[in-house]
Amino acid sequence: MIQTKLRRAPFARARRMQSLTIGATAALAASITAVSPVYAQSAGDSAVVDEIVVTGSRIIRDGYEAPTPVTVVGVETLQQAPTQQISEYMNTLPAFAGTLSTTSGGNEMSGARQSQNNLNLRGLDVFRTLVLLDGHRVVSGDVNSSVNIYDIPQSLISRVDVITGGASAVYGSDAIAGVVNFVLDKNFTGIKSEVQGGITGQGDNESFKVNLTMGTPFAGGRGHIIASAEYAGNNGVYGAVDSRDWGFDTAHILVNPEYNPATGNTSVPQFVVRSQASTLLAAPGGIITSGPLRGVMFGKNGEPQTYEYGPLANSQFNVGGDWYYTDVNRYNQSLANELSRQNAYARVSYDLTDNVNVFFHVIQSSSTGSARSKLDDSLANITINIDNPYLDPVIAARMADLGLTSFTMGSFNLDLPYMGSTNDRDMLTYAAGIEGSFDAFGSTWNWDVFGQIGKTKGDFLAHVRNKNNFNLAVDAVRTADGSIVCRVNADASTANDVPACTPWNPFGWGNNSPEAIDYSKTHGSFLAQRTRQKVATPGITGEPFSNWAGTVSLAAGVEWREEWVRGTPDPLSLLNAYTAGNYKGTNGDYTVTESYLETVVPLAKDVSFARSLDFNGAVRFTDYSTSGSVTTWKAGLTYDPVDDVRIRVTRSRDIRAPNLIELFAAGTAGQSPGFRDPFRNNEVIPTFNSNGIGNLNLKPEEADTTGFGVVYQPSFLPGFSTSVDYYDINIEGAVDTVGTQETLDRCFDGQQVLCANITRDASGQVIGVTTLPVNLSTLHQRGLDVEASYRTQLGSGDLTLRALGTHIYFSKKDDGLNPVQDVAGDNSGTNPLKERWTFTASYALQGLTVTWAGRSLSSGDYGPQYIQCTENCPVSTPTAQTIDYNHIPARFYHDLSFSYDIDAMSTDMQVFLNVRNVLDEQPPMVPNTAYWYMPTNPQLYDTLGRAFFAGVRIRM
Numbered sequence: 001m002i003q004t005k006l007r008r009a010p011f012a013r014a015r016r017m018q019s020l021t022i023g024a025t026a027a028l029a030a031s032i033t034a035v036s037p038v039y040a041q042s043a044g045d046s047a048v049v050d051e052i053v054v055t056g057s058r059i060i061r062d063g064y065e066a067p068t069p070v071t072v073v074g075v076e077t078l079q080q081a082p083t084q085q086i087s088e089y090m091n092t093l094p095a096f097a098g099t100l101s102t103t104s105g106g107n108e109m110s111g112a113r114q115s116q117n118n119l120n121l122r123g124l125d126v127f128r129t130l131v132l133l134d135g136h137r138v139v140s141g142d143v144n145s146s147v148n149i150y151d152i153p154q155s156l157i158s159r160v161d162v163i164t165g166g167a168s169a170v171y172g173s174d175a176i177a178g179v180v181n182f183v184l185d186k187n188f189t190g191i192k193s194e195v196q197g198g199i200t201g202q203g204d205n206e207s208f209k210v211n212l213t214m215g216t217p218f219a220g221g222r223g224h225i226i227a228s229a230e231y232a233g234n235n236g237v238y239g240a241v242d243s244r245d246w247g248f249d250t251a252h253i254l255v256n257p258e259y260n261p262a263t264g265n266t267s268v269p270q271f272v273v274r275s276q277a278s279t280l281l282a283a284p285g286g287i288i289t290s291g292p293l294r295g296v297m298f299g300k301n302g303e304p305q306t307y308e309y310g311p312l313a314n315s316q317f318n319v320g321g322d323w324y325y326t327d328v329n330r331y332n333q334s335l336a337n338e339l340s341r342q343n344a345y346a347r348v349s350y351d352l353t354d355n356v357n358v359f360f361h362v363i364q365s366s367s368t369g370s371a372r373s374k375l376d377d378s379l380a381n382i383t384i385n386i387d388n389p390y391l392d393p394v395i396a397a398r399m400a401d402l403g404l405t406s407f408t409m410g411s412f413n414l415d416l417p418y419m420g421s422t423n424d425r426d427m428l429t430y431a432a433g434i435e436g437s438f439d440a441f442g443s444t445w446n447w448d449v450f451g452q453i454g455k456t457k458g459d460f461l462a463h464v465r466n467k468n469n470f471n472l473a474v475d476a477v478r479t480a481d482g483s484i485v486c487r488v489n490a491d492a493s494t495a496n497d498v499p500a501c502t503p504w505n506p507f508g509w510g511n512n513s514p515e516a517i518d519y520s521k522t523h524g525s526f527l528a529q530r531t532r533q534k535v536a537t538p539g540i541t542g543e544p545f546s547n548w549a550g551t552v553s554l555a556a557g558v559e560w561r562e563e564w565v566r567g568t569p570d571p572l573s574l575l576n577a578y579t580a581g582n583y584k585g586t587n588g589d590y591t592v593t594e595s596y597l598e599t600v601v602p603l604a605k606d607v608s609f610a611r612s613l614d615f616n617g618a619v620r621f622t623d624y625s626t627s628g629s630v631t632t633w634k635a636g637l638t639y640d641p642v643d644d645v646r647i648r649v650t651r652s653r654d655i656r657a658p659n660l661i662e663l664f665a666a667g668t669a670g671q672s673p674g675f676r677d678p679f680r681n682n683e684v685i686p687t688f689n690s691n692g693i694g695n696l697n698l699k700p701e702e703a704d705t706t707g708f709g710v711v712y713q714p715s716f717l718p719g720f721s722t723s724v725d726y727y728d729i730n731i732e733g734a735v736d737t738v739g740t741q742e743t744l745d746r747c748f749d750g751q752q753v754l755c756a757n758i759t760r761d762a763s764g765q766v767i768g769v770t771t772l773p774v775n776l777s778t779l780h781q782r783g784l785d786v787e788a789s790y791r792t793q794l795g796s797g798d799l800t801l802r803a804l805g806t807h808i809y810f811s812k813k814d815d816g817l818n819p820v821q822d823v824a825g826d827n828s829g830t831n832p833l834k835e836r837w838t839f840t841a842s843y844a845l846q847g848l849t850v851t852w853a854g855r856s857l858s859s860g861d862y863g864p865q866y867i868q869c870t871e872n873c874p875v876s877t878p879t880a881q882t883i884d885y886n887h888i889p890a891r892f893y894h895d896l897s898f899s900y901d902i903d904a905m906s907t908d909m910q911v912f913l914n915v916r917n918v919l920d921e922q923p924p925m926v927p928n929t930a931y932w933y934m935p936t937n938p939q940l941y942d943t944l945g946r947a948f949f950a951g952v953r954i955r956m
Contacts, residue, residue, distance in 0.1 A: 057170060057555075057598065057600070057616065068163055068164075068165040068166075068167065068634075068636065068648075068650050068707060069163070069164050069165060069648075069707065069709060069723070069725045069785065070161055070162065070163050070164075071093070071095070071161070071162040071164060071787070071804070072159055072160070072161055072162075073090070073093075073159060073160040073161075073162070074158075074159050075157060075158050075159060075185075078157065078160070079899075079912075079953070080842075080849075080851050080897040080899070080912075080914065081914070082853075082895045082896075082897065082914040082915060082916035082947065082949055083916065083949070084196070084198055084207045084209055084232060084234065084949065085101070085102075085117060085149070085150070085154070085232075086149070086152075086154050086157060086160070087099070087101065087117040087119060087149035087150075088101050088103070088117070090119060090149075090160065090162075090180070091119070091120075092838060092855055093162070093804065093838065094785070094804050094805050094806035094836040094837060094838060095121055095122065095162065095164045095178070095785065095806055096119060096120060096121060097120055097122065097123030097830060097831065097832040097833065097836075097940075098120040098123050098125070098126075098829070098830025098831065098832075098939050098940075099117070099118060099119050099120045099126070099939070100113065100116055100117060100118040100120070100126060100146075100939075101117045102115060102117070102234065102236075102336055102337040102339050102369070103335065103336045103337075103938060103943065103944060104938050104939040109373055109419065109420075109421050109462045109464070109580050109581055112421070112423060112458065112460035112462075112527055112529070112583065113142060114337055114369055114371040114421050114423055115337050115339050115367060115368075115369020115370075115371065115423050115425070116141060116142065116146075116148045116150070116369075116425075117148060117149040117150050118142075118146040118147065118148065118149070119131060119146075119147075119149065119180050120177075120830065121162075121164065121177035121178045121180070122164075122177045122178070122729070122781060122783075122811075122832060123811065123823075123830060123831045123832035124176065124177040124729070124731075124779065124781065125177075125830070126144070126146035127144045127145045127146050127174065127656070127659055128174065128176040128177040128656055129146075129174070129175075129177050129178060129179075129180060130167070130171055130172070130173075130174040130175040130178070130179045130180070131146075131147035131149070131179075131180050131181075131182070132171065132179060132180070132181040132182070133152060133181075133182050133184070134181075134182070134183060134184055134186070135171075135181060136431070136450060136452060136535065136537075137172075137452075137533065137535055137561070138151065138152070138429070138454065139151075139427065139429060139454025139455065139456055139531065139532070139533040140456070140531060140533070140563075141425055141427060141456045141458065141531070142531075142661075143529070143531065143565050143567075143586045143659065143660040143661035143664075143665075144659050144660070144661050144662075145174060145563070145659040145660070148365075148425065148427070150341050150343075150365060150367055151343070151363065151365040151427045152182050152343075152363075153184065153228050153230070153343050153344075153345035153363060154211075154230060154343065155192075155194065155211040155212075155213050155228050155230050155343075156184045156185055156188065156213060156226070156228050156345060157182055157183070157184060157185075158183050158184060158185040159183050160180065160181070160182055160183070161179075161180070161181040161183060162178065162179070162180050162181075163175075163178045163179040163180075163181075164178045164725075164727070164785060165178055165650065165652070165705055165707050165727060166178070166634070166652040166653075166654035166703060166705035166729065167179045167634075167652075167654070168620065168632040168652070168653070168654035168655050168656075168703075169596065169598070169618035169619060169620045169632040169633050169634040169652060169653070169654070170596070170598060170618050170620075170634065172559065172561075172592075172594055172620065172622070173592070173622065173655055173656055173657045173700070174656050174657075175654060175656075176654045176655070176656050176701065176703045176705075176729070176731060177729070184345075186224075186226065186347060186349070187215075187224060188213065188215035188226055189215045189216060189217065189224075190214075190215060190216075190955060190956055191212075191213070191214050191955070191956045192212075192213050192953070192954065192955040192956070193210075193211060193212045193213070193953070193954050193955075194209065194210070194211050194951060194952070194953045194954075195208075195209070195210045195951050195952055196208070196209050196210075196912075196949060196950065196951025196952075197209075197949070197950065197951060198234070198947060198948060198949040198950075199947070199948055200237075200944050200945060200946065200947045200948075201920060201945055201946035201947065201948070202243045202244065202944075202945060204235070204237050204243060205234055205235055205236060205237045205335075205336045205944060205947070206234065206235045207232070207233065207234035207235070207949075208232065208233060208234075209230065209231070209232035209951075210230070210231055210232070211228065211229065211230035211231070211232075212228070212229055212230075213226070213227070213228040213229075214226070214227050214228075215227075219350065222350060222351040223348065223349060223350040223351070224348070224349050224350075225346075225347070225348045225349075226345070226346065226347045226348075227344075227345070227346045228343075228344070228345045228346075229342075229343065229344045229345075230342070230343045230344075231341075231342050232340075232341055232342075233338075233339055233340035233341060234336060234338065234339055235338055236334055236336050236337055236338030236339070236370065236371075237334065237335040237336040237944065238332075238334055238335070238372045239330065239331065239332040239333075239334075239335070239372070240329070240332050240335055240934060240943070243335075244335070244922070244943070244945065245922065246922045246923060246925070246935070246936065247329060247330075247332065247934070247935075248329075249275055249276065249925065249935060250275065250276065250277060250278060250323075250327055250329045250935050251273065251274070251275045251277065251925045251926070251927035251928075251935045252273075252274060252277040252278075252317055252927050252928065252929065252931065253271050253272075253273055253862065253883065253927050253928060253929045254271065254272050254273075254274055254277060254312070254314060254316070254317045254319070255270065255271060255314050255315075255316070255676065255682050256268060256269055256270055256271060256272045256314075256884075257312070257313070257314045259271075259876070259882075260681075261875075262681070266873065266875050266876065267871065267872055267873055268871065268873060268882075269869055269870065269873050269876075269882040269883050269884045270873075270876035270881055270882045270883070271866070271881060271882070271883040271884070272312075272883070272884045272885075273862075273883065273884060273885045273886075273927050274312065274317075274319045274927075275925070276310075276319060276320055276323045276324070277317045277318065277319045277323060278317065278318055278323040278324070278325075278326040278327035278328070278329075278931070279316065279317060279318075279326055279327075279328060279379070279410075279931040280313060280314075280315070280316060280317060280318045280326065281316060281379040281380040281410045281684065281931070282326065282328075282377045282378060282379055282380070282410035282411050282412055283297045283298075283307065283325065283326045283410065283411065283412065284300075284325070284326075284411075284412045284414055284509060285297065285298040285299050285300060285302065285411070285412075285414075285507060285508040285509055286298040286382070286409050286410070286411040286506055286507050286508070287307055287326070287409060287410055287411070288407050288408070288409045289380040289408055289409060289410050290380070290407075290408050291404065291407055291408070292402050292404070293395070293398065293399070293402075293404070293407055295307045295309065296395065297325075298392070298507040298508055299508060300508045300509055300510065301508050301511070302390065302392055302505070302507030302508040302511065303392065303508075304392050304394055304395055307321075307322050307325070307326075308321040308322045309321050309322075310322075310323060315682070315683050315684050316676075316684045316931070317931070328374065328375055328377070328412070328931060328932050329934065329935065331374070331375050331412070331418065332372075332374075332932075332934050333371070333372055333373050333374055333932070333933075333934060334371045334372045334373075335934075335938070335943045335944060336943075336944060337369050337370065337371040338369065338370040338371070339367060339368070339369045339370075340367065340368050340369075341365070341366065341367035341368075342365070342366050342367070343363075343364070343365045344363070344364045344365075345361065345362070345363050345364075346361065346362050347359060347360070347361035347362075348360055348361075353436075355436045355437045355438065356434065356435075356436035357434070357435055357436065358432075358433070358434045359432065359433055359434075359435075360430075360431070360432045361430075361431050361432075362428075362429065362430050362431075363427065363428070363429040364426075364427070364428050364429075365425075365426070365427040365428075366424075366425065366426045366427070367423075367424070367425050368422065368423070368424050368425075369421075369422070369423050369425075370420065370421070370422050370423075371420055371421050371423075372418050372419075372420045373418065373419040373420050373421065373580070374418065374419050374932040375412050375413065375414075375416075375418060375419065375932070376413055376416045376417070376418065376419045376464060376465045376521065376579060377410070377411060377412045377413050378410055378411050378413055378470075378687075379410050379684075379686065379687050380408055380409070380410040380684070380686060381408070381410065381686045381687055382408065382409045382410065382411060382474055382506055383406055383407075383408055383474075383475070384406060384407055384408075384409055384474075384506065385405065385406045385475065386399050386400065386404065386405050386406060387477055387478075388475075388476055388477075389476055389477065389478040389484045390476060390484075390505040390506065390507050390511075391507065392507070409506070411506055412509075413465075413506075414509035414510075415509050415510065415511065415512040415516075415517060416465060416517060416520065416521050417463055417517075417521060418463070419462070419463060419464055419465075419579070419580060420462075420463045421460065421461060421462050421463065422461045422463070423458065423459070423460045423461070424458070424459040424460075425456065425457070425458050426456065426457040426458075427454065427455070427456045427457075428454070428455050428456075429452060429453070429454040429455070430452065430453050430454075431450065431451065431452040431453075432450075432451055432452075433448060433449060433450040433451065434448070434449050435447065435448035435449070436448075440542070441542075441543075441544050441545060442545075443542060443543040443544070443551075444542070444543075445540060445541065445542030445543075446540070446541050446542065447538070447539065447540045447541075448538070448539055448540075449537075449538045449539075450535070450536070450537050450538075450539075451535065451536045451537075452533070452534070452535040452536075453532070453533070453534050453535075454532065454533045454534075454535075455530070455531070455532050455533075456530070456531045456532075457528075457529075457530055458527075458528075458529040458530075458531075459526070459527075459528055459529075460526065460527045460529065460583065461524050461525070461526050462524050462525040462526075462578065462580055462581030462583075463521070463524045464521070464524055464525055464578040464579045464580045464581050465520055465521045465578065465579045466520060466521065466522065466523075466572070466577055466578060467577060467578065467579055468577055469501070469519055469520050469522075470504065470520040470521075472486050472487075472488055472498060472501050473486055473501055473502060473503055473504035473516065473519060473520050474504050474506050475487045475488075476503035476504065476505075477490050484503050485501075485503055486498065486501035486502070486503050488501060489501055500519065501519065502515050502516045502518075502519040502520075503516065504516050504519075504520055523570070523572075524578070524581065525569070525570065525572070525573045525578045525580070525581025525582055525583055526569065526570040526573065526581075526583070527567055527568070527569045527570075527573070527581075527583035527585060528567070528568045528569075529565065529566070529567045529568075529585070529586070530565065530566050530567075531563075531564065531565045531660075532562070532563075532564040532565075533561065533562065533563055533564070534560075534561065534562040534564075535559070535560070535561050536559070536560045536561075537557055537558065537559040537560070538557055538558055539555065539556065539557030539558075540555070540556055540557065541553070541554065541555040541556075542554055547601070547602065549602035549603055549604050549605040549612075549613070550602035550605050551602070552599065552600065552601050552602070553599060553600040554597075554598070554599050555596075555597070555598040555599070556595075556596065556597045556598070557595070557596055558593075558594065558595045558596075559592075559593075559594040559595075559596070560591070560592070560593050560594075561591065561592045561594075562589065562590075562591045562592075563589060563590055563591075563592075563659075563660060564588075564589035565586050565587065565588060565589070565660045565664070566585070566587050567583070567584070567585025567586045567587060567666075568585055569582075569583040569584055569585045570583075579687070584665070584666035584667040585666055586660055586661050586664050586665050586666060586694070587664060587666070588660055588663055588664030588694075589660075590624060590625045590626045590660075590663070591624075591625045592622060592623070592624055592625070592657070593622070593623045594620055594621065594622045594623070595620070595621050596618065596619065596620040596621075597618065597619055597620075598616075598617070598618035598619075599615075599616070599617055599618075600614055600615070600616050601614065601615045601616075601617075602614050602615075603615055603637075609641070610639060610640060610641055611640040611641065611642060611643060612638070612639070612640045613637065613638070613639050613640070614637065614638045614639075615635070615636070615637055616634070616635075616636045616637070616638070616650075617633070617634060617635045617636070618633065618634040619631065619632070619633045619634075620632045620633070622655070624657050624700070626657075626658070626663060626696070626698075627657060627658065627698065627699050627700055628699075630655050630700050630702070631653070632652070632653050632654055632655050633652065633653050634650060634651070634652035634653075635650070635651050635652070636648065636649060636650030636651070636652075636707075637649050637650075643715060644712060644713055644714050644715055645710065645711070645712055646710070646711040647709070647710055647711075648707070648708070648709045648710075648711070648725075649707065649708045649709075650705075650706070650707045651704070651705070651706050651707075652704070652705045653702065653703070653704055653705075654702070654703040654704075654705055655700045655701060655702055655703070656700060656701040656703075656735075657700045657701075658695075658698035658699075658700070658735055658773070661694065662694060662695065662698055662735055662773045663694050663695065663696055663698060664694045664696075665692060665693050665694035666693065666694070667691045667692065667693045675688075675740055675741050675744065675766075676741065676744070677744060677766055678744060678745055678748035679744075679748055679764075680764075685765070685766045686765070688766060688767050688768055688769075690740045690768070690769045690770075690771065691768060691769070691770045691771070692737065692770075692771045692772065693770065693771075693772045694772065694773070695772050695773050695774060698735060698773060698774070698775060699733060699775050700733075701731055701732070701733050701734050701735060701775070702731070702732050702733060703729055703730060703731040703732070704729075704730045704732075705727065705728065705729050705730075706727065706728040707725060707726065707727045707728075708725070708726045709723060709724060709725030709726065709785075710723065710724055710725075711723040717790075718792075719790055719791040719792050720788075720789070720790045721787075721788065721789050721790075722786075722787065722788040722789075723785075723786070723787045723788075724784065724785070724786050725784070725785045725786075726782075726783075726784050727782070727783055727784075727785065728780075728781075728782045729779075729780070729781045729782075730778070730779075730780045731777075731778065731779040731780070732778055733775035733777075733778075734775070734776070734777040734778060734779045735773045735774070735775060735776070735777075736773065736774065736775075736776040736777040736815060737771050737772065737773045737774075738754060738771060738776070738815075739771065740769045740771065741929075742878065743757055743758065743769055743771065744758065744766070744769065745878040746817070746818075746878055748878075749877065749878050751817060757769060757770045757771065776815050776816065777813055777814060777815045777816070778812075778813070778814040778815075778816075779811070779812070779813055780810070780811075780812045780814070781808065781810070781811040781812070781824070781832070782808070782809040782810055782811075783806055783807055783808040783809055783811075783832075784806070784807045784809070785804075785805070785806050786803070786804070786805045786806075786807070787802075787803070787804050787805075788802070788803045789801065789802040789803075790802075794843070795845070796845060796846070797843055797844050797845030797846070798843070798844045798845075799841070799842070799843050800840075800841070800842045800843075800844075801840070801841050801842075802839070802840045803837065803838070803839045803840075804837065804838050805835065805836065805837040805838075806832075806835070806836050806837075807834070807835045808824040808825075808832050808833070808834055808835070809824075810822045810824050811823050811824035811831060811832055818878070818879040819879050819880065821864040821865065821879065822864050823863075823864050825858070825859075825860040825861055826860060826861060826862070826863050826864055827857075827859070827860030827861065827862075827888040827926065827937060827940060828860075828861075828862045828863055828888070828926050828928065828937055829863075829937070829939070830939055833857055833858050833860060833940075834858045834859075834860060835856075835858035836856065836857055836858065837854075837855075837856040838853065838854065838855055838856070839853065839854040839856075840852065840853045840854075847900055847901035847902070848898075848899070848900050848901075849897070849898070849899045849900075850896075850897070850898055851896070851897040851898075852894065852895070852896055852897075853894070853895040853896075853897070854892060854893070854894055854895075855892065855893040855895070856890070856891075856892050857890060857891045857892070857893075857940065857941070858890050859887065859888060859889050859890040860887075860888045861886045861887060861888060862883070862886050862888065862926070862927065862928075863886075865878070865879050865880065865881050866881055866882075866883040866886045867880055867881065867882050867883065867886075868882075868883055868884070868885060868886040868887075869882050869883075869884070870884050888924050888925075888926055889924050891921060891923070891924060891941060891942075892921070893916075893917050893919075893921055893942060894917070894918045894919055894921075895914070895915065895916050895917065895918065896914065896915045896918050897912070897913075897914045897915075898912065898913045898914070899911070899912040899913075900912075906956070907954060907955070907956050908954070908955045908956075909952060909953070909954050909955075910952065910953045910954075911950075911951075911952050912950060912951060912952075912953070913948070913949075913950040914948075914949045914950070915946065915947070915948055915949075916942075916946065916947045916948075916949070917942050917944075917945055917946050917947065918946065919946075920945045920946040921942065921945075922945070923936040923937070923938075923941035923942060923943055924936065924941065926941075
C-alpha cells in the first residue's frame with residue numbers, strides 16, 4: 001500500500017531539547033473577589049495585592065467591581081496546566097464548550113480552519129466570543145472574526161480575564177457570549193526563560209516549547225523595553241486504531257431498514273445505533289456496490305473475493321460480517337494535528353512628561369499546521385467497463401454471461417495519499433498609542449489614543465484528488481500493441497485526446513506507479529487568503545463630581561474599525577475540480593464607527609440598609625457600513641447589604657454583526673458523501689459538491705442578557721469565598737444556515753422555500769445543494785455559574801481548594817420553521833453540556849507545590865432531534881427522529897502537577913512535571929451518521945489519553 005505522509009514540521013533537532021510540561025489546575029474567580037481586594041497567589045507567596053484591574057468595565061476605581069461576573073486566571077494557574085497551549089487549558093473551564101484546537105478534529109478542509117485555536121464561550125460559537133489583548137481587539141486569522149490564540153505572545157501573559165456575560169456596550173460587537181481578555185505584563189523587568197517537552201503515554205504527539213523574555217528600563221526609568229520570543233510545536237497523531245484501544249471499534253447511526261413510511265411501518269425507530277458498523281460504499285481494494293455482481297470485492301492484487309454481509313445492512317452501512325474489512329476507522333483523521341509555531345513580541349514605552357506616555361508594540365506570529373482528514377475514497381461512483389484491462393478475467397467473463405457492459409464500484413483508493421491539509425499562517429500587528437492624565441473638576445482624568453493595524457496571511461493547501469483526471473485515468477483500455485492507456489488516448493485523432501493521462505488500476509492496492517498517483521492527485525486545492533484590521537480609538541475616564549454616596553465615575557470614547565479580506569484560489573478550485581477544498585476566496589470589507597459612554601454612580605454608602613449600593617450603566621452607538629446603525633446598552637447594580645454579602649444584577653442589550661464570510665463568501669464547494677435523498681427512500685446520494693455562499697442582506701444579531709448573582713465571603717471563615725450567578729442570554733435574529741441534509745429533509749417535509757436550493761440532473765439525482773446564512777433563528781440559553789475557593793495554612797504549608805461549575809438549564813434553538821430544540825446536553829457536537837465542573841486542591845510546602853485537578857463532564861445524548869424508543873414509536877419527522885438508543889455517559893478526568901522552586905546563584909529556577917488524564921480515561925463512544933468520523937467527539941473528550949509534560953523555568 002502506497003501512502004504519502006503529509007508534510008511534517010522540522011522537529012528533529014527540537015526533540016533533543018524536550019523534557020516534558022506544565023500541570024493541573026483551576027481558575028481564580030474575580031467574581032468571588034467582588035467585595036474585598038483580589039488575592040493573587042504566586043509560587044510560595046501569599047501576599048495580598050492591593051488592586052487588580054479586571055476587564056468587566058472601562059472604569060477603574062479602588063474597591064469597585066463591575067456587576068458582570070469576571071473570572072480571572074492567574075499566570076501561576078496557567079503554568080500548572082497540563083497542556084502546551086494556554087488556550088487548551090482555557091477550554092477546560094466550565095464556561096467554555098466546543099473550542100477549536102489541534103486536538104479537536106482535523107477532518108474539515110473546505111473552511112481552511114485547521115491548526116487554529118479559537119475560544120468558544122457558552123457553546124454559542126467562536127464568533128460570539130470577543131477576544132482582546134490588553135483591552136483591544138486582535139486581528140482575526142480567519143474570515144469568521146474568531147481570533148487565533150496562537151497569535152498571542154503567551155510567555156508574557158500575566159493573567160486572563162473571562163467576562164461570562166454580554167459586554168457589547170463596553171467593548172463592541174461580538175461580545176454576546178462574553179469577552180476573553182489576555183493581559184500582558186508590560187512592566188516586566190529581568191530575564192526569564194522556559195523549556196518544556198511533552199509526550200503521551202502511548203509515546204506519540206511529542207511536543208516542545210522554548211521561550212525567552214527580556215525587559216529593562218532605560219533613560220533613567222522614563223522608558224521601558226520588552227522583547228519576547230517563543231518556538232513550540234507538536235508532532236501530531238494520525239489515526240487511533242493502532243495506538244488507542246477505543247480506536248478499534250466503531251459506532252454509527254444507521255437508517256433502520258425495517259422503517260418504511262411507504263408501507264406504513266413507522267412503529268419501529270427510524271434510526272438504530274450499532275457498533276461494528278462500516279461502509280458498504282467502498283472497500284480497500286474496491287467492491288461492486290450494485291447489480292447482480294454486488295458484493296464482489298477485490299484483494300490486494302485485484303483478485304476477486306466475496307464480501308460477507310452481516311445480519312443488518314442498508315444502502316450505506318453493514319453491521320457484522322466483514323465489517324472490519326470495510327471500516328475506515330483505521331485510516332482515521334488526526335487525533336492531534338501537527339503544528340509548528342513561532343511568536344515574537346516587542347514593546348517600547350517612554351514618558352514624554354510626568355503625565356504623558358507613548359508606546360509602540362509589534363507582534364509577529366507564524367505557524368505551519370498539517371492535518372489528516374480521511375481517505376481520498378470513491379463512494380460507489382467508479383464506472384468500470386468490461387474492456388478494462390486491469391479487470392480480472394473471471395469477472396469479465398461473468399459480466400459477459402450476464403450481458404453487462406459495465407458495473408459501479410467503490411474503493412478506498414489506498415494508493416492515493418490521504419486527504420489532508422497544510423496551512424501556513426502569518427500574523428503581523430503594529431500598534432501605537434499615547435496616554436496621559438490631567439486635572440479638571442477637582443480630580444484627575446486619564447486619556448488615551450490607540451491605533452493598530454493587523455494583517456494576516458494564510459496559504460491553505462488541501463491535498464485532494466483531481467476528479468476529472470482520476471475519472472479519465474480509471475477508464476483504461478488496451479491498445480493493439482498491448483499497452484494500457486487512458487481511453488481518450490486510444491485514438492490519437494480524437495478531439496479529447498489527453499497525452500498526459502496516466503492510466504489507473506482501481507483494483508487492489510500497491511499496483512499504481514508514482515506517475516499515475518501524481519496525475520490523479522497533483523497540486524491540490526489552494527487558497528491565498530489575506531485579512532486586515534485597522535483600529536483607532538480615543539478614550540477618556542475620570543471622576544467629574546461626587547454625590548451623597550461617593551464619587552461618580554465616567555468613561556467615554558470613540559472607536560473606528562475596518563475589516564478587510566481578499567482571497568485568491570487556484571483556477572481549478574473555481575471549477576470544483578477537486579474532491580474537497582475547491583476554495584472560491586472571500587472578498588469584501590466593511591467599516592464600523594462607534595461611540596460609547598459608561599458611568600458608575602454610587603447610590604448609598606454605610607447606611608442602615610446598605611454598606612454600599614452602586615449603579616453601573618453604559619450605552620454604545622454603532623454604525624456599520626453594511627447593515628446600518630444599532631444601539632447597545634447595559635445597566636447594573638451592585639449591592640452590599642452587609643459586610644459579608646454582595647448582590648449583583650445586570651441587564652444588557654448586546655449585538656453581533658455578520659462577519660466577513662457570512663457577508664461575502666463566494667461559495668465553498670465541499671465534498672458531500674453519504675447524504676440521503678428522502679425523495680428516493682433515503683438512498684445514499686453519490687458524492688456531490690455542496691455550495692455555501694454569503695448573504696449581503698444580513699442584519700446584526702441582537703441579544704438581551706440578564707444576570708443575577710450573590711457573592712458570600714463569611715468573616716467567621718477567613719479565606720473562604722463563594723459566588724452563584726444566574727444568567728439568561730436570548731439572541732434574536734441569529735445568523736444560521738440550514739445544512740445540506742437538513743435542506744433535503746425539510747424540502748421533503750414540505751418546506752418549499754428550501755427546495756429551490758437543491759439541483760438535480762435529468763434523471764432526478766441530486767448533484768448540488770446550495771446553503772446560505774440568514775437571520776433565521778432565536779437562541780436562548782439559561783444557566784448557573786458556581787465558584788468557590790478556600791485557602792488556609794495546613795501545618796507548615798498552604799492549602800488551596802477551588803471549584804468552578806456551570807449548569808445549563810436549557811440552550812434552545814428556534815428557527816421559526818420547526819419545533820424548538822434544546823441543544824444543551826448534545827454531547828456529539830460543539831453545544832454546551834448540561835453540567836461541567838473543575839475542582840482543584842493544591843498544597844505548597846517549602847518550595848514544593850503539588851496540585852490535583854478534576855474535570856467533570858456530564859452525560860448527554862446524540863442530539864435534540866432524536867426520540868429514543870424501541871417499539872410503538874411515534875411517526876418520525878426531521879426534527880423528531882426516532883432512534884433506539886440516545887445516551888452518552890459522563891466522564892471524569894484527573895490531572896496532577898508537581899513543581900519545585902530552586903534558588904541558586906541569584907537565579908530563581910523551577911522544575912515541573914505535570915500529568916494530564918492520570919488514569920488514562922478513554923473517551924465514550926459517540927456514534928454519528930458519517931462513515932469516516934472517529935467514534936467519539938474530539939471537541940469535547942480527551943482522545944490522546946494520559947500525557948506528560950515537564951521542563952524548567954528560569955528567572956534572573
